[in-house]
Amino acid sequence: MSPTHFPDARAGGWRTFLALWGSQSVSQIGSYVAWFALNVYVAQTLYPDPAQKAPLALALGAFAIAATLGAVLLAPVAGSVADRTPRRRVMLVCDVLSGLLTLGLFVLMTAMVVPFWLLFAFVVVTQALSIFHEAALESSYAMIVPEEQLTRANGMMQTTRQFGSLLAPTLATLLIGVPALLGHGPAAGGWLAHLNSGVPFALLVDGASFLIAAAFLARLPIPSPPPAEDHGGAAANLKADTRLGWTYLLRRPPLLHLLFLAAALNFATAAIPVYQTLLTTFTLEPDRTARGLSFAATLAIIQTVTSAGMFLGGLAISTWGGLKRRRVLGILLPSLLSGAGLVLMGLSGNVYLTAAAFALAVFVMPITNAHSAGIWQRQVPRELQGRVFAVRRMVARFTVPLGMAFVSGLSTTLPPGPVIAALGVLVIVISGLQLLNPTVQRVEDKAYLEALAAARGEGPSAARGKEADSTAGTG
Structure with a gap:
């Protein structure tokens, strides 16, 4: 609507x-x-x-x-x-x-x-x-x-x-x-x-x-x-609303693909503060010692450059306002760069090159997030955004603690650099596959999304129609 x-x-x-x-x-x-x-x-x-x-x-x-x-x-x-x-x-x-x-x-x-x-x-x-x-x-x-x-607003x-x-x-x-x-x-x-x-x-x-x-x-x-209409009390409404959010996404594969990409990015990048400490402790020790830098000074350099990179990324998307056409490229291309940054930080043994890799990986995050949020806000009907976005947040954020646990666990037995580089390769592969995926390329085509939904049993006026039906299911 x-x-x-x-x-x-x-x-x-x-x-x-x-x-x-x-x-x-x-x-x-x-x-x-x-x-x-x-x-x-x-x-x-x-x-x-x-x-x-x-x-x-x-x-x-x-x-x-x-x-x-x-x-x-x-x-x-x-x-x-x-x-x-x-x-x-x-x-x-x-x-x-x-x-x-x-x-x-x-x-x-x-x-x-x-x-x-x-x-x-x-x-x-x-x-x-x-x-x-x-x-x-x-x-x-x-x-x-x-x-x-919308992209500019999210960037701000x-x-x-x-x-x-x-x-x-x-x-x-x-x-x-x-x-x-x-x-x-x-x-x-x-x-x-x-x-x-x-x-x-x-x-x-x-x-x-x-x-x-x-x-x-x-x-x-x-x-x-x-x-939204009430159907049988708070518990029934919550159950129906959760089902409605999932049903809406399952019937629109382009949005679902974007959600899985976001989950993968969160999995790979959630532990960036952990990466900073691990790399400073192990991978960068020879270089920082040769440069006469203490552990604290090295970590401070990396954290400062990382924070500055993310702030400049937010400033860039706020000033620019984002892509006006094919906004999905504003998600996929920066994701490739973020993956490249992870690979570089994992393989680098140089303090300043590692700091630059951190800055690259996080600089593109606000750009990716702003374009992603703008697409979701355009494509999901206004009266459904609370429930659909709830599922989006749930899936995307669930991988954050998983990513932290994964990196921390592997780094107890393996060098952290290769683990981080492997996660960067994972991001590049997933982003590259989505870049070649014709379904994802049509995520901004509302008529296409509604045609997919209709083919899966949902009419174009699904915003409220499914809401009443969903309370009757056993789910």
């Missing part, structure tokens, strides 16, 4: 999106700062003793697992809610609740040492709210932005994420150092005198950023498609 069929669709157009992007960018950067600060709090306040390495590793791992696993498990629920509830309301509730919870933790930290179990509960709840917020936000782009601007969001990851450590470090900067004791004044860390100030910034985003959101005209 075309977005023009919805009343008030794209109300405010590009100006509305810019206001949404700006306010949500403030919130995203605040969240990156808070996430960095929480990890510092766990390491320096809860488990500062060198003998506490094991509980520290378990605590940090628990945070990462909560974020990754939550995104997979909650995706169907979040997608269903995004299609059954006004999307602005979903985002607004998530922003307000996240802001209040973060400010509540700020107050607690100024009064006591917060135990790990409470921090973990905070991470679980706020990450869950983030997943619901993401589902509503991603499915709102096509309701606001003209189709020709990618740039915000990279900028936030670059800025967060510096900003968080400054905030954490506030008590030391002002001095301890009575001269510091009141409750500030007993603070050994400024982590609460990072939470204060994050909580305020959520409420700022909510204030802007409350005034933005963000239309939603007609809500």
Whole structure:
């Protein structure tokens, strides 16, 4: 269904999106700062003793697992809610609740040492709210932005994420150092005198950023498609909605092929932070020693160049706006380059060449992601995007922990370089096969997609027709 069929669709157009992007960018950067600060709090306040390495590793791992696993498990629920509830309301509730919870933790930290179990509960709840917020936000782009601007819009969001990851450590470090900067004791004044860390100030910034985003959101005209119909209660709706998302994709092979490509890319690139450490420790040791570089200096060079590469990639796609025709090439060609970067970083023994390979591999990621998101937002009917995108997120992100486990496991017995290079070859092969696949080349042909769906038993008006039918199945 075309977005023009919805009343008030794209109300405010590009100006509305810019206001949404700006306010949500403030919130995203605040969240990156808070996430960095929480990890510092766990390491320096809860488990500062060198003998506490094991509980520290378990605590940090628990945070990462909560974020990754939550995104997979909650995706169907979040997608269903995004299609059954006004999307602005979903985002607004998530922003307000996240802001209040973060400010509540700020107050607690100024009064006591917060135990790990409470921090973990905070991470679980706020990450869950983030997943619901993401589902509503991603499915709102096509309701606001003209189709020709969707790639640029997604690129701008990618740039915000990279900028936030670059800025967060510096900003968080400054905030954490506030008590030391002002001095301890009575001269510091009141409750500030007993603070050994400024982590609460990072939470204060994050909580305020959520409420700022909510204030802007409350005034933005963000239309939603007609809500999905209810059929037998929340449990039945969730089961039907999940089946509907899968059915929609299974009947449109070009989109399914793109999904599998994304899953393969995530599998190969999810462990890039792990690659940095492994290569610095083993593969690059002779070269960095010859250059007089310490382990820390070498790792810092690689991480800085990698972050800069990803940020520049986001900036490039935001400025360029992406391909206007045959946008699928904006996914496949950068994927080939990303695979080449993985091969080069795996085979290189030179510090600076390896850093350049990391930069190449990640530079193209925002370009790939922006073109991919733009295609999905154009091809999937607006009223189905929450549920279909939920399946997309579930499959694509499920391979992230698998990729990390795969690389970490093999690297215990094999040199990490060849393992990484092999994953790069895998990406090149899969991307090359999809580049030669005529089905994938027609992923932007809506008439072709609907013809495929019709041939598999689904009419062109499947958006709602299958929804009612799916509740009757045993599935």
